[in-house]
Amino acid sequence: MGKKVLVVDDDPDVRLFSVTVLEENGYTPLEAANGEEGLKMIKEEKPDLVILDILMPRQSGIRLYRELKTDKALKKIEVIILSGIAKKTFLRSQKALTEFGGEEVPEPKVYLEKPVEPEVLAAEIKKILD
Amino acid sequence: MDKILLIDDEPDILRVLGISLRADGYEVIPALNGAEGLQAFSREKPPIVITDIKMPGMDGIEVLEKIKALDPNTEVIIITGHGDIDNAIESLKYGASDFINKPVRDEALSIALARAKEKLDIRQKLSEYTTDLEKKIESATRELRRQTNFQIKLIRSSNDGIVATDQDLEVVIYNPGAESIFGYNQNEVIYKMAITELFPPEIADQFREALKGENGMKDIAWRETAIVARDGLDIPVRFSGTILQENGKEMGTVAFFQDLREIKRLEKELVKSERLAAVGQTVAGLAHGIKNILHGLKGGSYLVDIGIQRDDTEKLKKGWETIKRNIGRTSNLVMDLLSYSKEREPEYDACEPNEIVNDVYELVKAKASENRVDIAVEPDDTIGEVIMDGSIIHEVLLNLASNAVDACLFDEDVSKNWQVKLKTEMEPQHVIKFEVSDNGAGMEQEVLQKLFTSFFSTKGHRGTGLGLMVSRKLVEEHHGKIAVTSQLGRGTTFTVRLPYRTVEAGSPEK
Numbered sequence: 151m152g153k154k155v156l157v158v159d160d161d162p163d164v165r166l167f168s169v170t171v172l173e174e175n176g177y178t179p180l181e182a183a184n185g186e187e188g189l190k191m192i193k194e195e196k197p198d199l200v201i202l203d204i205l206m207p208r209q210s211g212i213r214l215y216r217e218l219k220t221d222k223a224l225k226k227i228e229v230i231i232l233s234g235i236a237k238k239t240f241l242r243s244q245k246a247l248t249e250f251g252g253e254e255v256p257e258p259k260v261y262l263e264k265p266v267e268p269e270v271l272a273a274e275i276k277k278i279l280d
Numbered sequence: 281m282d283k284i285l286l287i288d289d290e291p292d293i294l295r296v297l298g299i300s301l302r303a304d305g306y307e308v309i310p311a312l313n314g315a316e317g318l319q320a321f322s323r324e325k326p327p328i329v330i331t332d333i334k335m336p337g338m339d340g341i342e343v344l345e346k347i348k349a350l351d352p353n354t355e356v357i358i359i360t361g362h363g364d365i366d367n368a369i370e371s372l373k374y375g376a377s378d379f380i381n382k383p384v385r386d387e388a389l390s391i392a393l394a395r396a397k398e399k400l401d402i403r404q405k406l407s408e409y410t411t412d413l414e415k416k417i418e419s420a421t422r423e424l425r426r427q428t429n430f431q432i433k434l435i436r437s438s439n440d441g442i443v444a445t446d447q448d449l450e451v452v453i454y455n456p457g458a459e460s461i462f463g464y465n466q467n468e469v470i471y472k473m474a475i476t477e478l479f480p481p482e483i484a485d486q487f488r489e490a491l492k493g494e495n496g497m498k499d500i501a502w503r504e505t506a507i508v509a510r511d512g513l514d515i516p517v518r519f520s521g522t523i524l525q526e527n528g529k530e531m532g533t534v535a536f537f538q539d540l541r542e543i544k545r546l547e548k549e550l551v552k553s554e555r556l557a558a559v560g561q562t563v564a565g566l567a568h569g570i571k572n573i574l575h576g577l578k579g580g581s582y583l584v585d586i587g588i589q590r591d592d593t594e595k596l597k598k599g600w601e602t603i604k605r606n607i608g609r610t611s612n613l614v615m616d617l618l619s620y621s622k623e624r625e626p627e628y629d630a631c632e633p634n635e636i637v638n639d640v641y642e643l644v645k646a647k648a649s650e651n652r653v654d655i656a657v658e659p660d661d662t663i664g665e666v667i668m669d670g671s672i673i674h675e676v677l678l679n680l681a682s683n684a685v686d687a688c689l690f691d692e693d694v695s696k697n698w699q700v701k702l703k704t705e706m707e708p709q710h711v712i713k714f715e716v717s718d719n720g721a722g723m724e725q726e727v728l729q730k731l732f733t734s735f736f737s738t739k740g741h742r743g744t745g746l747g748l749m750v751s752r753k754l755v756e757e758h759h760g761k762i763a764v765t766s767q768l769g770r771g772t773t774f775t776v777r778l779p780y781r782t783v784e785a786g787s788p789e790k
Contacts, residue, residue, distance in 0.1 A: 161572070161576070163575075163576040163579055163580070163602045163605060163606065164575060164576070164579065166579060166583070166598060166602060167575070167576075167578070167579025167582060167583075167602075170579070170582065170583055170586065170595070171582075174586065186692075186694070207686075207689040207690040207691075208689070208690070208691075208692060208694070209692050213692075234571050234572045234575070263571070264571050264572055264574070264575035265571060265574040265575035265577075265578045266575065266578070267578065268578075268579075268582045
């Protein structure tokens with residue numbers, strides 16, 4: 151069994167894409183369809199990597215990322231953001247939340263804007279996990 | 281100084297009287313007989329003549345006659361001898377002003393002269409007065425004519441259509457402005473048509489009732505309405521009217537029409553260009569939508585590639601389905617874009633709004649219950665069959681209802697019992713209110729502001745970002761209004777108000 155990677159995205163097409171890339175490259179994919187479910191699975195399954203969407207029902211990727219990175223037990227888990235939202239927008243939202251009285255969170259290691267070639271995603275995953 | 285012609289055949293009298301008159305300040309022209317006197321009269325034109333009655337040759341009566349013939353305004357005083365009453369009376373017949381007896385006394389002479397002068401003065405004043413009056417009448421007539429011409433020109437050159445009638449509602453004034461609105465020529469209308477044939481019935485009735493004093497109305501305030509022109513086209517106009525009165529009695533009507541065709545056209549153009557600008561400005565939003573679809577297509581073809589390489593039918597099938605789904609999303613986006621940027625006239629037909637709401641309910645029910653959202657319909661049962669564009673109601677409500685379910689889906693407060701409500705309500709003035717409310721995520725002020733005008737989605741792959749822009753456009757094309765209230769974390773209510781006509785009346789009011 152390869153390393154566990156959790157895909158959090160409400161779009162089944164995107165999940166299918168990421169899951170296939172993971173399977174093809176020998177990782178064990180897990181799926182969550184929204185932020186709430188995603189956080190639950192992170193806590194239960196302790197995956198090695200999370201591939202995270204931003205715009206989702208039931209807690210957005212922005213919140214999930216923040217909760218992950220401010221939790222002592224979970225903050226080591228690596229995150230790849232895969233979203234239609236521009237990186238600039240994501241960082242601006244995080245900055246706003248920090249200024250609003252939150253803890254500072256590090257920038258995500260990898261930020262990919264859709265559409266993404268499977269080879270590019272696979273290469274980024276490998277870079278982090280291998 | 282007044283001139284006096286003094287005629288007497290006796291040189292002594294002539295001399296004595298002459299001295300006396302000159303002493304009174306007159307200029308005296310003496311003459312010893314009638315012929316000489318008449319000559320002097322023609323030459324000097326004195327206003328007063330004093331003549332002896334008994335003279336050889338031409339006597340005083342004849343002199344009087346001739347002088348009166350030359351100038352009837354001359355005051356002629358006759359000097360009569362003792363017992364000359366008959367002659368004196370005759371002289372009065374010829375228009376003598378006065379007569380004095382011989383021997384002439386100064387007193388009698390001055391009284392006669394004073395009387396003559398008074399008469400002359402009065403005549404002078406009368407003549408001046410008459411001339412003055414004539415002048416005044418002339419200038420008043422000129423002014424009146426000028427004013428009438430001015431008013432006729434004013435009416436003719438007015439851009440507004442002006443139609444005036446007599447008390448039988450027959451048209452008496454119909455200007456070129458009215459020609460261009462109604463499409464009839466002046467000579468087809470003036471004295472030939474009544475406004476009951478020219479105006480829409482509601483306007484004609486208002487005038488008729490006002491003329492009869494039935495509705496106590498004297499002025500009909502400006503309002504927007506439409507008239508039907510000769511070629512059967514509806515012309516949008518602003519209209520106002522007045523009942524013309526004379527001495528408190530109704531004598532006719534006048535109606536004013538402003539042609540709104542150009543304004544309406546410009547308004548339409550403005551709305552269209554705003555919409556196109558919104559599309560243009562939000563190419564970024566469009567690009568975002570396409571990026572998501574592209575990602576789906578890439579994922580699909582990746583799966584198909586793997587399927588082909590490994591001869592894996594399962595992967596092939598999944599990949600192909602993904603591709604098909606994303607082709608569907610592309611087509612949704614394109615259709616939304618098209619229906620947003622294209623002009624469309626509503627197609628009014630008989631429909632039952634409550635039925636349409638039920639159809640919408642059936643369509644979103646599955647998605648709602650899948651996501652633990654209760655959905656309910658609250659129809660107003662007084663709404664029956666009406667004339668509206670049912671497809672507009674359907675499209676708008678379906679969009680709003682599925683948005684409402686999404687709003688519950690995106691709500692982070694999992695403790696709520698999510699509810700979506702679809703309501704209809706009959707409102708006054710032929711309007712039906714449709715309400716779609718939810719108690720889901722709600723929206724911030726910032727989001728509310730750009731809701732109807734921007735290419736904008738907070739729903740990721742679930743929306744094209746155009747739904748509400750399309751809804752607003754459809755509602756406005758149906759001459760209705762769409763509004764929204766929302767509170768973050770509490771829910772959102774969309775209200776759509778659309779005009780309708782009853783099945784008997786035909787297409788809805790514009």
